[in-house]
Amino acid sequence: MLSTLTSLHLPPLNHTQSPSSQNLTTHLLHSFSSPFELKQLHAHLIKTNTPLTSLPLTQIAFACALNPSFSYAQKIFQHVEKPEITAWNSCLKDFAEGNDPIDAIMLFHQLQCCRVVPDSFTLSFVLKACTRLLDIFTGRVLHGYVEKLGFQSNLFLMNMILNLYALCGVVRDARLMFDKMTQRDIVTWNIMMTLLVKRGDIKGAYDLFSGMPDRSVRSWTLMISGFAQCGKPKEAVRLFLEKEEAGVRANEVTVVAVLTACADLGDLDLGRRIHEYSNQSGFSRNVRICNTLIEMYVKCGCLEDARRVFDAMKERTVVSWSAMISGLAMHGQAEEALRLFSNMIQIGMEPNDVTFVGLLHACSHIGFVNEGRDFFTRMTRDYGVVPIIEHYGCMVDLLSRAGLLQEAHEFIMNMPIKPNGVVWGALLGGCKVHRNIELAEEATRHLSELDPLNDGYYIVLSNIYAEAQRWEDVARVRKLMRDRGVKKTPGWSSITVDGVVHEFVAGDEAHPQAEEIVQMWEKLLERMKLKGYVPNTSVVLLDMEEDQKEKFLNRHSEKLALVFGLIKTKSGTPIRIMKNLRVCEDCHAALKLISEIANREIVVRDRNRFHCFKDGSCSCRDYW
Structure with missing residues (x-):
């Protein structure tokens, strides 16, 4: 048999096989999986005068791909009409998509050593393996083959190489390749924009976005997400509104991105509209959207709406529970936050580090010192959560x-x-x-x-x-x-009325309705003093006369925003204010009284937490 294996020339057909011999041949053709079994089959085919064209080429490639019999397979391929690379491509595809994509890289290197010329399919399968492995070295080799073999017009291959450079963070090479590409499609632009957004170059990404000849929903979403993630929620919302004007429908990823921006801005009107759109589009079961809705409503001061979203969820993750616990903590409902945690544990949901940050915040905002100490101990002892810097900060x-x-x-x-x-x-x-x-x-x-x-x-x-x-x-x-x-x-406060954000700074006299605001404040001040209000000038830590301090207090930004809200909104409508600094003691006392006088719910989100003023009291219980 060994001497027979040395010859791969096709012998002439002298006689037909018997049925039993045919059955054996058929069985062997589809059952071999190793080089040794292949050689046995080869000997059988020669012995029975069966042509080698009946051999399954892909199976041969798999049997011999990653072992010393690689050259043996090549010799067999020389005696069939199909190009050798066709068989290897099938093998490369399966390797690239399998559990060990490194096998595709190893096989490609063997093909190189044996001077097997790759085609566009070869390069695409190996590029897929490189992408999964982030193998930039082999990727550069493949890029060289694309240039050498004249595949620059193959946009699919060029995009794959550009994507590999982007994923590996090779910005210079990616940009150089992008600039030199004679053809580009939306995928090309999106790949480059994704790279720049990830690198924090939001301006560079937006420049590309502005120069795109065509845009997909992914293009819009990339930029909206990029702005939201880099702390530019206003730009994110502006771009979302532009997308709507362009007639591009938001997908689930877009919804998450713009809801995040709404949360940061406190833009409740747009947030509610996106919530309604999400329900109409069938996104209500998307857990990530629901989690972001909870965060949006919490940060806009609508705790009840956040709780309704949470309660309606068919499926909840630890993120859902943690978001709701943190929201309750921010709004001064520590007892409810702790009850929710108990429910979470009862159903078998494992808490994570974010959960305990929320719990410790809850304890901090209401003065539950012993409970906070207990949670800090239990998080490691009972749940294996190792404290990180955020937990230590909460404890301090x-x-x-x-x-x-x-x-x-x-x-x-x-x-x-x-x-x-x-x-x-x-x-x-x-x-x-x-x-x-x-x-x-x-x-x-x-x-x-x-x-x-x-x-x-x-x-x-x-x-x-x-x-x-x-x-x-x-x-x-x-x-x-x-x-x-x-x-x-500088301290500032903002209020959104009819979709327009109005910002005020302390002593603001530039607002078009500044005079009307001052007059309204004076009327309120008279009624407040009848209820015992005395301006707390001790919070004005400047060396000046008392009357000057009192005038300074009256122009604090949250008071200006509040009065503007009273003027511009219907009676009974809740007023929601965002402030970048901590609410001072005087404003806190004043807002409590005004909530009773005007019969309004006033929600103020300051740097640390929410204050919900209602009927002359605050949700923080004067502990902030």
Whole structure:
């Protein structure tokens, strides 16, 4: 038999096979899986005068692809009419799509060594394997073959190579290739835009988007998501509205992106409209959309709507539960957040690190110190969740708010990981509330190293000094800010009326209705004083006369936004305000009274949480 295997010439057909011999041949043709079995079959075919064209070429390729019998398979392929590469392509395709795409790369290298010329299918299958493995080295080799063999007009191949460069983060090569491509389609542009968005080059991505001859829904969604993710929600919403004008329908990914932007902006009107569109389009079972809706309603101050979405969900993930727990915490409903956590555990849903951030926030916002300590212990002991910096920050915030400043300081000093600016900032915030100058100075020393350009920390320390009437220290902090080039972030508040966002800054006189706002405020002030309101001028930490301080208080941005809302909205309509800084004590007291006088629900989202003012009280229970 061995001597027979050395010859691959087709012998003449001298006689027909018997039925039993035919059955054996058929069985062998479809059952071999190794080079040894193939050689046995080959010997049988020669012995029975069966032509080699009956051999299944793809099966031969699989049997011999990744072993020393590769050359044996090639010799068989030389005696069939079909091109050899056809068999190898079938093998490459299966390898590229299988569990071990590296096998496709190895086979391709064998083909190279044996000078087998690839075709466009060969290159596409190996590129698929490279993409799955992020194999940029082999990808460059394939790019060379595309150029050498003249496949530059094959847009499918060119897009695959561009996509590989993009996925591997090779920006320079991707951009060079994109610029040199003589043909491009929407896929080409989308690949390049995706790369730039991922690299944070939102301007470069938008420049490409603006130059696209045609756009798909994916193109629009890429840019909307990019703007939303990089902290430009206004641009995301603007682009979404442009997409609607262009007549392009949003898909599920688009909906998630624009809802995220609505959440950041507090744009409830658009958020509700997208919710309705989502239901009409059959997206109501999409868990990711539902989770984003919960977040949107929470951040827009509509906790009841968020809860309705949560309760209506047929399927919930840990993200759903965590979003609802965090939302309840932000709105001061700590007890309900803890009850929801109990329900979550009862149904067997495992909490994650985000869940415990929400729980610790809930405890912090209402002063549940013992419960917070318990959760911090249980998260590792019972659920295997290792605390990260966010959990430590929550614990310091919990202890600091409660006035346990020394314990908070000891907690920081004993942390197994280095405290960051958020951790020391939480201690500094507690020092302001409880007027502890010594610890405030220590916290600020650390913060000046960790986050030297954050104006908020300097302002808090300056305010602590001002409350103690240590004006020389106030001046020293202000000088330090000037020397370091740190500028105070101006406070602003915004309110959306009829889809238009109106922004106010403290002392704002530029608004077209500024005079009407002042007149309305004066009328409100008279009624507030009849109910016992006395302006809390101690929050104006400037060295000026009392009457000047009172005038300054009356022009705080949230008060201006509130009065504008009272003027421009129907009686009984809730007023929702967003503020970039913490609500001061005077505004907090004033808004409580106005909610009773005007019989309005007033929801204010400040830097830390939500305040829901209703019937003369606040959801925070004056603990914030």
